[in-house]
Amino acid sequence: MNEFLDKCRSAVGDSYVLTEDTDMAGYLTDWRRRFTGKALAVVKPRNTEQVAAIVRLCNEYRVPVVPQGGNTGLVLGSVPDNSGKAIVMSLTRLNRIRAVDTVNNTLTAEAGCILEQVQNAAADAGRLFPLSLAAEGSCTIGGNLSSNAGGTAVLRYGNSRELCLGLEVVTAQGQVWDGLRGLRKDNTGYDLRDLFIGAEGTLGIITAAVLKLFPQPQAQLTALAAMRSPEDALRLLSLAQEKCGATLTGFELMSDFCLQLVAKHFPQMRLPFPQRYPQYVLLELSDNESEEHANATLEALITDALEQDMIQDAAVAASIAQSKALWALREHIPLAQAEEGKNIKHDVSVPISRIGDFIRETDILLQQGFSGCRMVTFGHLGDGNLHYNVSPPEQSSPDAFIAHQEAINRVVHDSVHRFGGSISAEHGLGALKRNEIRRYKTEVELGMMRALKQALDPLDLMNPGKVV
Amino acid sequence: MNEFLDKCRSAVGDSYVLTEDTDMAGYLTDWRRRFTGKALAVVKPRNTEQVAAIVRLCNEYRVPVVPQGGNTGLVLGSVPDNSGKAIVMSLTRLNRIRAVDTVNNTLTAEAGCILEQVQNAAADAGRLFPLSLAAEGSCTIGGNLSSNAGGTAVLRYGNSRELCLGLEVVTAQGQVWDGLRGLRKDNTGYDLRDLFIGAEGTLGIITAAVLKLFPQPQAQLTALAAMRSPEDALRLLSLAQEKCGATLTGFELMSDFCLQLVAKHFPQMRLPFPQRYPQYVLLELSDNESEEHANATLEALITDALEQDMIQDAAVAASIAQSKALWALREHIPLAQAEEGKNIKHDVSVPISRIGDFIRETDILLQQGFSGCRMVTFGHLGDGNLHYNVSPPEQSSPDAFIAHQEAINRVVHDSVHRFGGSISAEHGLGALKRNEIRRYKTEVELGMMRALKQALDPLDLMNPGKVV
Numbered sequence: 001m002n003e004f005l006d007k008c009r010s011a012v013g014d015s016y017v018l019t020e021d022t023d024m025a026g027y028l029t030d031w032r033r034r035f036t037g038k039a040l041a042v043v044k045p046r047n048t049e050q051v052a053a054i055v056r057l058c059n060e061y062r063v064p065v066v067p068q069g070g071n072t073g074l075v076l077g078s079v080p081d082n083s084g085k086a087i088v089m090s091l092t093r094l095n096r097i098r099a100v101d102t103v104n105n106t107l108t109a110e111a112g113c114i115l116e117q118v119q120n121a122a123a124d125a126g127r128l129f130p131l132s133l134a135a136e137g138s139c140t141i142g143g144n145l146s147s148n149a150g151g152t153a154v155l156r157y158g159n160s161r162e163l164c165l166g167l168e169v170v171t172a173q174g175q176v177w178d179g180l181r182g183l184r185k186d187n188t189g190y191d192l193r194d195l196f197i198g199a200e201g202t203l204g205i206i207t208a209a210v211l212k213l214f215p216q217p218q219a220q221l222t223a224l225a226a227m228r229s230p231e232d233a234l235r236l237l238s239l240a241q242e243k244c245g246a247t248l249t250g251f252e253l254m255s256d257f258c259l260q261l262v263a264k265h266f267p268q269m270r271l272p273f274p275q276r277y278p279q280y281v282l283l284e285l286s287d288n289e290s291e292e293h294a295n296a297t298l299e300a301l302i303t304d305a306l307e308q309d310m311i312q313d314a315a316v317a318a319s320i321a322q323s324k325a326l327w328a329l330r331e332h333i334p335l336a337q338a339e340e341g342k343n344i345k346h347d348v349s350v351p352i353s354r355i356g357d358f359i360r361e362t363d364i365l366l367q368q369g370f371s372g373c374r375m376v377t378f379g380h381l382g383d384g385n386l387h388y389n390v391s392p393p394e395q396s397s398p399d400a401f402i403a404h405q406e407a408i409n410r411v412v413h414d415s416v417h418r419f420g421g422s423i424s425a426e427h428g429l430g431a432l433k434r435n436e437i438r439r440y441k442t443e444v445e446l447g448m449m450r451a452l453k454q455a456l457d458p459l460d461l462m463n464p465g466k467v468v
Numbered sequence: 469m470n471e472f473l474d475k476c477r478s479a480v481g482d483s484y485v486l487t488e489d490t491d492m493a494g495y496l497t498d499w500r501r502r503f504t505g506k507a508l509a510v511v512k513p514r515n516t517e518q519v520a521a522i523v524r525l526c527n528e529y530r531v532p533v534v535p536q537g538g539n540t541g542l543v544l545g546s547v548p549d550n551s552g553k554a555i556v557m558s559l560t561r562l563n564r565i566r567a568v569d570t571v572n573n574t575l576t577a578e579a580g581c582i583l584e585q586v587q588n589a590a591a592d593a594g595r596l597f598p599l600s601l602a603a604e605g606s607c608t609i610g611g612n613l614s615s616n617a618g619g620t621a622v623l624r625y626g627n628s629r630e631l632c633l634g635l636e637v638v639t640a641q642g643q644v645w646d647g648l649r650g651l652r653k654d655n656t657g658y659d660l661r662d663l664f665i666g667a668e669g670t671l672g673i674i675t676a677a678v679l680k681l682f683p684q685p686q687a688q689l690t691a692l693a694a695m696r697s698p699e700d701a702l703r704l705l706s707l708a709q710e711k712c713g714a715t716l717t718g719f720e721l722m723s724d725f726c727l728q729l730v731a732k733h734f735p736q737m738r739l740p741f742p743q744r745y746p747q748y749v750l751l752e753l754s755d756n757e758s759e760e761h762a763n764a765t766l767e768a769l770i771t772d773a774l775e776q777d778m779i780q781d782a783a784v785a786a787s788i789a790q791s792k793a794l795w796a797l798r799e800h801i802p803l804a805q806a807e808e809g810k811n812i813k814h815d816v817s818v819p820i821s822r823i824g825d826f827i828r829e830t831d832i833l834l835q836q837g838f839s840g841c842r843m844v845t846f847g848h849l850g851d852g853n854l855h856y857n858v859s860p861p862e863q864s865s866p867d868a869f870i871a872h873q874e875a876i877n878r879v880v881h882d883s884v885h886r887f888g889g890s891i892s893a894e895h896g897l898g899a900l901k902r903n904e905i906r907r908y909k910t911e912v913e914l915g916m917m918r919a920l921k922q923a924l925d926p927l928d929l930m931n932p933g934k935v936v
Contacts, residue, residue, distance in 0.1 A: 103702055103821035104852070105709075148655050159653060162630065175912045182819040184851040185627060186890035187616050187666055188897055188905050189935055190917050194662035198655055215710045234571055241573075242683045245756030246714030288713030289765070297757070351650040353571035383652040384572070422654035429656055437656050444643045448924065449658050455923035456916065467657055 001040060004061040008043050008087075011053040016044040016093070027088045030079045031072045031135075038084035039066070046093040048168060048176055048207040054089060055205065055461075056174030064464050065089050067201035069112065069143030072135040074347070075430030077147065077200045081465050091142050094207060097121045105213040106165060106182040111142025111206050118211065127213035130157040130249075134331070142206045148198035150426030155382035156249040156286070157214070159426070161197045166210035169196050172203065172457035182210045195452070200428050201463040203456045217286035219294040222250075222323040223302065225314040226277035230356040233281050233381055235310045237352070240283065243301050247294070250284030251382035252330050258378045262332045265339040269329060272315035281311075281381065282330050330378070334387075337376050342398040343391040344405050346412050350421035352384040359386075362415040366390065369411060370404060385425040388412060413440065429467045469508060472529040476511050476555075479521040484512040484561070495556045498547045499540045499603075503899075506552035507534070514561040516578075516636060516644055516675040522557060523673065523929075524642030532932050533557050535669035537580060537611030540603040542815070543898030545615065545668045549933050559610050562675060565589045573681040574633060574650040579610025579674050586679065595681035598625040598717075602799070610674045616666035618894030623850035624717040624754070625682070627894070629665045634678035637664050640671065640925035650678045663920070668896050669931040671924045685754035687762040690718075690791040691770065693782040694745035698824040701749050701849055703778045705820070708751065711769050715762070718752030719850035726801045726846045733807040734800050737793070740783035749779075749849065750798050798846070802855070805844050810866040811859045812873050814880050818889035820852040827854075830883040834858065837879060838872060853893040856880060881908065897935045 009017045018024050019041045029036040040063065045051045058065050064086035068078040080086040094110035095117070101107075102125050109118050115136040122129035131144060133151035143149075145167070149160045157163060166181035169192075179193060196204055227233055233253050240248050256278050262269055287294035298316055305311045317323035337343050350358045359377060366373055372393030379386035390408055392401035413423045417440045424433055438446060446468075453460075453468045477485045486492050487509045497504040508531065513519045526533050532554035536546040548554040562578035563585070569575075570593050577586050583604040590597035599612060601619035611617075613635070617628045625631060634649035637660075647661060664672055695701055701721050708716050724746050730737055755762035766784055773779045785791035805811050818826045827845060834841055840861030847854035858876055860869035881891045885908050892901055906914060914936070921928075921936045 101819065101821050103706060104819040106819070150653050150655075154653065158630075161659070162626075171912065171916070177912045177916065178910065179913065181888065181890070183817050183888075183890050183893070184820075185618050185622065185817045185848075185853045185893035187618075187894055188890055188892045188901070189666075189909070189913075190671075190920050191629070191659075191662045191666055192913065192916055194659045195920075198657075198659055203658075215713060217713070238571060243756060245683060245685070247756075288711060288715075349651050349653045351569065351572040351574070352652075353569050380653075385653045420649065420651075422649070422651050422656055424656045425651070425653040426655055433656075441657070442646065444639065444645045445647065445657075445660065448639070448645065448660055451923040452658050452663075452920065455919040 001061070004057060004063060005041055007057050008041065008054060011057065012043060012045045012050050018042040027068060027071065027090060028079060030076050032074060035076055035079060037080035038082050039080045039086055039088045040084060042088045042090055044090045044093050048094070048170065051089065051170045051205055051207055052174045052176050055170050055172070058087065058461055059174055059459065062459065062461070063087055064461050066463050067091060067146070067205045069140030070114065070135065070138040072139040073143065073147060073430060074427045075424070075432040077428055077430030077466050078143065081431070089205065091140065098208065100125045101182065102127060104182050107211045107213055108180060108208060109141050109211060110208045111140060113141045115139050115141055115144060122213050126216060128216045129211060129213055131160060131163055141209060145197050145206050145209055146199065146201050147428040150380070150383065150385065152380065153249055154380060155251055156246055161194060163212050164193065164197060164209050165212060167193050167196055167206055168208040170205045170207055172459070172462045180208060180210050198428070200430060200467050202453060202467045203462060215288060217288055219287045219291035220323070221285045221294045221298050222317040222326045223283045223298055223314055224272060224326050225281045225283060225302070225305065225311040226273055227279050227281065227311045228277070230279060230359055232310050233279055234352065234356065236281060236305050237382060239305060239310065240301055243304070244285060244297055247285050247287055247297060249286040250282065252282040252378065253381035254280045254282065254330060254333065254378040255375070257374060258333045258376055259329060261336040261340055261376065262329055265336040266332050269332060271329070273313050277312055282326055333376065333378050337389060337391060340391055342402050343376065343389055344402065344408050346388045347425050347427045348388055348412065348416045348421055348423055349383065349385045349425035350416060350419040354419045355381065355384060355386070358415065358419045358421070362388070362412060365411050365415060366408065370408060372396065409436070431466050434465070434467060469529070472525060472531060473509055475525050476509065476522060479525065480511060480513045480518050486510040495536060495539065495558060496547055498544050500542060503544055503547060505548035506550050507548045507554055507556045508552060510556045510558055512558045512561050516562070516638065519557065519638045519673055519675055520642045520644050523638050523640070526555065526929055527642055527927065530927065530929070531555055532929050534931050535559060535614070535673045537608030538582065538603065538606040540607040541611065541615060541898060542895045543892070543900040545896055545898030545934050546611065549899070557673065559608065566676065568593045569650065570595060572650050575679045575681055576648060576676060577609050577679060578676045579608060581609050583607050583609055583612060590681050594684060596684045597679060597681055599628060599631055609677060613665050613674050613677055614667065614669050615896040618848070618851065618853065620848065621717055622848060623719055624714055629662060631680050632661065632665060632677050633680060635661050635664055635674055636676040638673045638675055640927070640930045648676060648678050666896070668898060668935050670921060670935045671930060683756060685756055687755045687759035688791070689753045689762045689766050690785040690794045691751045691766055691782055692740060692794050693749045693751060693770070693773065693779040694741055695747050695749065695779045696745070698747060698827055700778050701747055702820065702824065704749060704773050705850060707773060707778065708769055711772070712753060712765055715753050715755055715765060717754040718750065720750040720798050720846065721849035722748045722750065722798060722801060722846040723843070725842060726844055727797060729804040729808055729844065730797055730800045733804040737797060737800060741781050745780055750794055801844065801846050805857060805859060808859055810870050811844065811857055812870065812876050814856045815893050815895045816856055816880065816884045816889055816891060817851065817853045817893035818884060818887040822887045823849065823852060823854070826883065826887045826889070830856070830880060833879050833883060834876065838876060840864065877904070899934050902933070902935060
């Protein structure tokens with residue numbers, strides 16, 4: 001392998017082939033620090049041609065490649081296994097914004113651009129790039145596309161897939177596919193773009209993308225509504241979609257227990273209501289017209305919802321600071337849950353109409369099996385996506401509870417499957433859920449996935465052990 | 469083959485295996501009546517299991533299958549070649565709406581449902597299914613998805629691809645893939661859905677789909693604006709997107725010559741302006757709030773556009789009848805062009821920002837090569853999609869001109885390619901453009917397309933001779 005590494009050094013420069021343990025450490029452990037793999041080397045090309053050259057060397061020497069962006073994934077998709085045979089290909093040096101076109105409303109970014117850098121480049125051009133998620137200061141757009149990242153604006157703008165018009169990809173054979181088209185319509189053959197999006201680097205390496213931009217809204221308004229049940233939250237969702245159309249850009253559900261945890265661990269954060277309610281929805285409107293119009297729309301919605309007894313109370317943020325405070329409640333839920341101790345997380349989706357039944361039925365099943373466990377249920381209700389997390393019973397041993405993780409996953413995922421849902425709504429499969437998915441997909445579907453992998457990566461060099 | 473046909477009869481019933489020339493005729497000629505193929509039989513299954521059974525027979529006897537919906541395609545994608553070896557599989561008996569879910573905002577339709585039937589089922593449930601195109605009274609949703617149909621509402625709602633959440637597909641091996649998921653988020657493996665969408669029946673047969681529904685708008689307003697140039701039309705587009713956001717649902721460009729042709733052949737149709745202008749844009753707003761609000765938005769937009777000298781005049785439809793009259797101008801362009809005589813059509817897209825340059829440069833090249841030819845340029849400007857059609861010079865022989873079709877296509881398509889565009893924006897490749905596309909796609913891309921075809925349809929039985 002010395003020959004291989006020497007050739008890698010010739011291709012990208014000595015200082016961009018890391019082989020010392022201390023240099024590689026940051027690339028080998030996953031974001032949640034649950035797993036550390038081994039690698040032959042970490043290779044850091046600076047442009048597409050260098051990526052292609054390295055992949056060709058990997059073909060020649062049969063070395064597996066683990067593509068990596070910000071390494072913020074949650075399913076062990078961007079770290080190598082512990083065989084030590086693979087290289088990690090870090091894309092972070094491919095970090096140029098290649099073009100911004102405000103008439104076509106597109107931005108062309110290299111894979112290693114940080115999401116925040118893309119958001120800022122769009123804003124500098126007076127446009128919005130709407131993808132937004134917790135890791136936006138560290139994750140890369142290549143990773144977002146490879147995992148088809150979701151986030152908080154999917155309700156209005158779609159997942160990463162819907163925000164991408166074209167790709168540049170280095171194939172498993174080390175060829176460059178220039179599919180960087182900035183077209184809204186192109187029906188000239190198979191949809192290669194959407195095959196690479198969400199493939200988690202197992203079919204090729206995304207090196208650049210043409211992304212969609214949108215006008216900046218004139219006003220953004222946030223409100224918190226309180227209601228009795230997830231069903232009432234769904235009624236509010238239907239009403240809001242009818243009244244506000246595409247102006248509705250956020251619709252996040254949070255149970256009372258979620259906000260109790262936030263209040264317990266972050267006592268400076270306050271709910272804007274004098275009493276507690278079973279459920280809350282954080283609503284966001286983005287208006288292209290004016291702040292005044294956004295206010296009128298939101299007031300009318302809340303009045304209607306109160307009259308129809310869908311909601312019990314509501315508070316509209318009167319300033320950007322208040323709006324941030326409402327969003328902070330939502331964003332502090334995972335932090336508060338972590339403060340509370342170890343817990344078991346799920347990233348699931350079901351058809352929106354079945355969310356109420358799913359929560360009720362699954363809660364019962366978990367209580368039957370794991371009496372006293374505490375549900376931390378919140379998520380992107382407008383997308384049918386719940387972070388359906390389970391904390392141990394109070395005064396119990398967290399480690400004893402966590403030992404039941406597989407059994408708890410089984411209850412939750414079996415329930416998701418019965419409701420026609422997905423066991424990975426926005427995080428992907430990676431190595432973590434690769435075996436689990438085989439339980440839920442048919443042999444027909446798994447067979448087609450394997451056939452596609454075999455067709456595009458016959459040597460199984462691209463991120464092996466992930467997805468399929 | 470008698471044995472094969474007997475088994476087909478057993479599978480679907482004697483009266484649904486057509487072998488007489490008179491019975492088959494309607495299935496063998498394409499929509500524009502340019503080509504008539506031959507078939508061993510036309511087979512008309514009534515459900516997914518029958519489709520699968522027939523495909524398994526086709527595997528056993530190595531009989532190619534040409535899937536067909538409403539047979540309204542424009543690129544010879546749904547008719548057989550003239551070998552007489554294939555069967556046509558007509559999906560029109562799979563015509564049930566299986567489910568409508570107004571909370572999840574989804575509708576599950578079988579492939580043979582007519583688009584209009586889907587639109588009506590959505591409307592009956594108080595929802596909008598926004599796909600709309602000229603053939604909507606005859607085309608099927610299976611065909612729409614297989615060709616990723618576009619139409620007039622792409623600007624707001626996307627192509628057919630963006631309107632579909634899940635599919636049921638009979639694979640090339642005659643297995644049923646149940647991917648009928650009604651989920652907004654599902655990141656559990658390769659995007660098989662989008663691979664079958666737009667594959668024109670060459671990878672498998674779509675038998676049902678879960679489609680997205682939207683709230684019905686409260687008001688729709690139409691206006692016609694007149695301007696000097698395509699560039700001014702683009703300035704208006706940017707302004708309209710900024711001011712109206714997702715309320716803007718239609719933005720159609722028409723040149724003066726297009727409307728001259730309409731006036732000549734349909735003299736009862738009138739332009740709402742006292743004088744002529746070089747270009748016109750048909751604008752449509754769909755408002756979730758009220759007619760009053762839509763009017764105010766549109767008036768403000770027009771006032772701004774006049775002040776900024778983007779447009780020279782504008783007329784807002786004051787009634788549904790007036791709105792229909794404005795849309796009729798647009799819809800009569802292809803009819804007027806047909807009345808004028810034979811012509812050469814192109815369905816192209818370029819990045820929106822390059823449309824002005826594309827039209828100017830390509831017009832010059834065509835005049836250089838084919839002096840006096842008359843450009844009938846119109847289309848979905850908001851999507852960068854032009855129907856860039858060429859009529860013969862006045863007083864010339866249409867047939868002599870049409871003889872130059874290949875040379876004219878070459879000029880137009882080469883120009884499209886130079887501008888980073890697509891030679892088939894919304895119609896697909898079929899058999900018509902299958903060779904032409906090889907000129908414009910790289911060997912890397914064509915190689916991946918062939919590998920996918922080989923992976924999913926190794927016997928080359930699914931709609932052979934189309935796409936790849």
